[in-house]
Amino acid sequence: MAAAGLFHSIYGTISYRLQSTTFEDRARVAKRIGERAGRLAWLFCVTDRSGFFFQRNAAEPTLWNFVANELIDVTQDELTDLIEIEVANLIEQIPVERATSRTVARFRQMRARAGDRLSASVRQTMDAFVDDVEAALAKAEAVG
Numbered sequence: 490m491a492a493a494g495l496f497h498s499i500y501g502t503i504s505y506r507l508q509s510t511t512f513e514d515r516a517r518v519a520k521r522i523g524e525r526a527g528r529l530a531w532l533f534c535v536t537d538r539s540g541f542f543f544q545r546n547a548a549e550p551t552l553w554n555f556v557a558n559e560l561i562d563v564t565q566d567e568l569t570d571l572i573e574i575e576v577a578n579l580i581e582q583i584p585v586e587r588a589t590s591r592t593v594a595r596f597r598q599m600r601a602r603a604g605d606r607l608s609a610s611v612r613q614t615m616d617a618f619v620d621d622v623e624a625a626l627a628k629a630e631a632v633g
Contacts, residue, residue, distance in 0.1 A: 492526035501534060512556075529570050532563065541572045542602035569606045576603075576611055580618050588622040596622075 519527025536552040544550035551560040
């Protein structure tokens with residue numbers, strides 16, 4: 490899954506449009522990073538990521554491919570991996586110093602929606618991030 494995380498936006502995403510390569514290079518990318526990682530990277534790039542959390546309890550999860558305007562069948566394992574890549578992506582994008590109480594609420598909501606889909610290490614990372622944000626907010630409030 491680490492390779493999928495590293496390549497998570499190689500084709501661009503719904504909010505990050507810059508592509509490092511095109512969809513026509515999927516086979517080459519998969520050959521380089523592995524079939525599973527290649528599929529996860531592609532799924533991350535072409536799907537509406539909010540679906541990751543809403544599909545977690547579905548017996549046969551599907552995600553919306555906004556590029557092709559169609560549903561894609563995914564496995565429960567793929568869904569779990571996509572959720573974890575999304576959590577890492579968000580933590581990487583939001584510096585603790587710029588996070589707000591809304592950020593804390595969003596992470597708590599994601600954690601609740603993901604339920605048991607998150608590995609222990611990702612749960613711990615989310616908790617540590619929320620703790621850091623809350624500490625920074627308390628410090629800013631005490632100073633201000």
